[in-house]
Amino acid sequence: MAHQNSQGIQTLLDAEKEAAKIVQKARQYRVQRLKDARTEAAKEIEALKAEKNAEFQNFESEHAGFSDQSSTQLNAETDAKLAAIQTAFDKNKNAVIEKLLTAVTTAEPKMHINVKVPE
Numbered sequence: 001m002a003h004q005n006s007q008g009i010q011t012l013l014d015a016e017k018e019a020a021k022i023v024q025k026a027r028q029y030r031v032q033r034l035k036d037a038r039t040e041a042a043k044e045i046e047a048l049k050a051e052k053n054a055e056f057q058n059f060e061s062e063h064a065g066f067s068d069q070s071s072t073q074l075n076a077e078t079d080a081k082l083a084a085i086q087t088a089f090d091k092n093k094n095a096v097i098e099k100l101l102t103a104v105t106t107a108e109p110k111m112h113i114n115v116k117v118p119e
Helices: 002-105
Strands: none
């Protein structure tokens, strides 16, 4: 009977060792799955970052072109208006000087309307 008891105990110990191995393998598998999930998530994050950066670069390049084009157009309009003002100045300069000189040098003395002349 001792031999049968000993054999039963040995069977239980073997079963316990086998269970410990199975549990250890399950733990290792779980740890490996977590590592794989983290790696996969990091890859997805990097891919999303790259995609969003590319979208931003496209958006920026499209709108930067409009800005450069707008400033070029605005500069051209400003130059045209300045040229028109300069032309008008050159055309009317002499006439304005003449009118100013005439107004300053020609004195027409006359009484103020509020002055009462004694009779």
